[in-house]
Amino acid sequence: MSKERFKGSSYTDLTTSTVDSLGYLQISFQSVKANRRFYIAYPHNGCNGDTGWLLVKESILTKPCKVDQVSETTIWYSGSTKKDYFNNYLIADLMTVEVNIDVTCDDRDLRIDNAVYNVTGNQFNDSVKYRCLGGFNHTSGDLYRQCNHLGYWTGTSPTCSAVCDITSLHIDNANYTITGNLYNDTVTYRCLEGSNHTSGDLYRRCNHLGNWTGTSPTCTRPCHCPCGSNEYIKVNDTEALQARLEKIKSKLSIKANETSKARRLKVCAKDERTSAKAVGSILGGLLIGSFVLFIIASDVPLLLREIKKGYRNIRS
Numbered sequence: 258m259s260k261e262r263f264k265g266s267s268y269t270d271l272t273t274s275t276v277d278s279l280g281y282l283q284i285s286f287q288s289v290k291a292n293r294r295f296y297i298a299y300p301h302n303g304c305n306g307d308t309g310w311l312l313v314k315e316s317i318l319t320k321p322c323k324v325d326q327v328s329e330t331t332i333w334y335s336g337s338t339k340k341d342y343f344n345n346y347l348i349a350d351l352m353t354v355e356v357n358i359d360v361t362c363d364d365r366d367l368r369i370d371n372a373v374y375n376v377t378g379n380q381f382n383d384s385v386k387y388r389c390l391g392g393f394n395h396t397s398g399d400l401y402r403q404c405n406h407l408g409y410w411t412g413t414s415p416t417c418s419a420v421c422d423i424t425s426l427h428i429d430n431a432n433y434t435i436t437g438n439l440y441n442d443t444v445t446y447r448c449l450e451g452s453n454h455t456s457g458d459l460y461r462r463c464n465h466l467g468n469w470t471g472t473s474p475t476c477t478r479p480c481h482c483p484c485g486s487n488e489y490i491k492v493n494d495t496e497a498l499q500a501r502l503e504k505i506k507s508k509l510s511i512k513a514n515e516t517s518k519a520r521r522l523k524v525c526a527k528d529e530r531t532s533a534k535a536v537g538s539i540l541g542g543l544l545i546g547s548f549v550l551f552i553i554a555s556d557v558p559l560l561l562r563e564i565k566k567g568y569r570n571i572r573s
Contacts, residue, residue, distance in 0.1 A: 259283070268310055270339040271297070281309070290321040295352070299340070307343045310335050313352065362404035370465070371417040381406055389417035392467075396440040416440060419467025426469075430476040440465050448476035 263276045276282065280299035286292070298309025304322035311334045312324060320326040324333045324343050332349040335341040364379040371393040376385040387400045399412030418440030426433060426444055430452040435444040446459040458471030490497045513519060 266310070268335070268339050271310055286312075291325045293324075298343075305342070305344060308340050309343065310340050312343075312346075358406045360404070360406060360408040362408055362410050366414075367410075369414060369417065371419070372415065379404060385410065387415050387417075389415075393417040393419050394439055416465065418463075418465045421463035421467050421469055425473070428473060428476065430478055431474065438463060444469065446474050446476075448474075452476040452478050 260276050260279065260282055263273060263282065265273060271279075278299070279297065280301065281296050283296055285294055286296035292315060294313040294315050295311055296309075296313075297311045298307060301307055307322065311332075314324055314327050314331045314333065322343055324331075324346055332352045333343070333346040334349050336345070336347040358381040360381050362379045362383070364376060364385075367374060367376060367385055369387065372387050372389050374385055374387045377383045381404055383404045385402050387395075389395050394417065396416050396418045397413075398415030400415050402410040402412045405411055421438045421442070423435065423438045426435065428446065431446050431448050433444055433446045436442045440463055442463045444461050448454050453476065455475050455477045456472075457474030459474050461469040461471045464470055490501060492498075
C-alpha cells in the first residue's frame with residue numbers, strides 16, 4: 258500500500274488528487290507508543306486532534322489514544338463521508354483485502370493419460386479438475402490443482418492407471434504374494450520345495466496400461482516317470498473326466514466268453530465239411546502208419562538174426 262498505487266476511495270476527500278498530501282498511507286505504522294496497520298491518517302495533532310480514515314490496531318505497546326486502548330485486533334474507520342477524529346472512529350466487523358496478482362501458470366502440460374480435465378484458466382486462483390476414465394483408477398497425484406501466486410500449479414500431476422488382472426496369476430508348483438492390482442503393485446513368486454524355476458519372471462509389476470510386466474514363471478518338478486505320460490485333467494472338467502472313466506472302463510472290461518473259466522469249458526464240435534473230413538482221414542492214416550512203422554522198425558534187427566540162424570541150420 259503506497260501513494261503510487263492508490264486508485265480511489267468512497268471518501269470525498271480521499272482521491273487521487275489529494276493522496277499526495279496525505280501524511281500516512283502505509284501498511285504498517287510503528288512508533289514508540291503505538292503499532293498500527295493499514296494506516297491512513299493526516300495530520301497528527303495529539304490523541305484528541307488526530308484525524309484520518311482507517312487504521313487497524315493489531316498489538317499494544319502503550320495506550321496513548323482511544324484507538325490503541327483495545328485488547329484484540331480492531332478495525333477502526335471514519336463513519337463519515339470524509340476523514341474524522343480518531344475519537345469518533347467506528348469499529349468495523351470485518352475488512353476485505355483484495356489482491357490482484359499478475360501471474361500465469363503454464364497450462365501446456367495439464368493433459369494426462371486415461372483422464373479428462375476441466376480448467377478455468379491459467380491465472381492466479383484458476384483451477385483444474387481431473388476425472389479418470391472408466392476402467393482406470395486414481396493411483397497418485399492430485400485431481401484438483403490451483404494456480405498459485407508464484408505461477409505454479411499446486412500439488413502434483415495425477416495418474417490414472419488401469420487395473421491389472423489377478424485371475425491369471427496362479428501357477429502350478431509355486432506360492433505367490435501380491436500387494437494389489439493397481440499401478441506399481443507387485444507380485445512375487447516362490448517355487449515350492451522340490452520344484453525348480455525354469456522360465457518366466459518371479460517378480461512382476463502392474464504397469465500404467467494394466468499389464469503385468471515380464472512373463473508368467475514356470476516351476477517344474479523333476480520327472481521320476483516318462484515325462485508327458487500322464488494326461489492331467491482339471492477337476493472341474495466333468496466331460497473330460499467322464500470320457501477318461503469310460504476309456505479306463507473299456508480297457509478293464511473282459512467279455513464273458515473270454516475268461517479262463519469259459520475257455521476251459523469249451524468242447525470240440527463235429528465238423529461236417531468235406532474238406533475237414535479229408536484232412537482228418539489223411540492225418541489219421543499218417544498217424545496210424547507212422548505208429549505201425551515204428552513198431553515194425555524196432556523188430557527188424559531181431560527178424561534178420563532169426564532168418565540168418567535158420568539158414569545156417571539148413572546148410573548144416
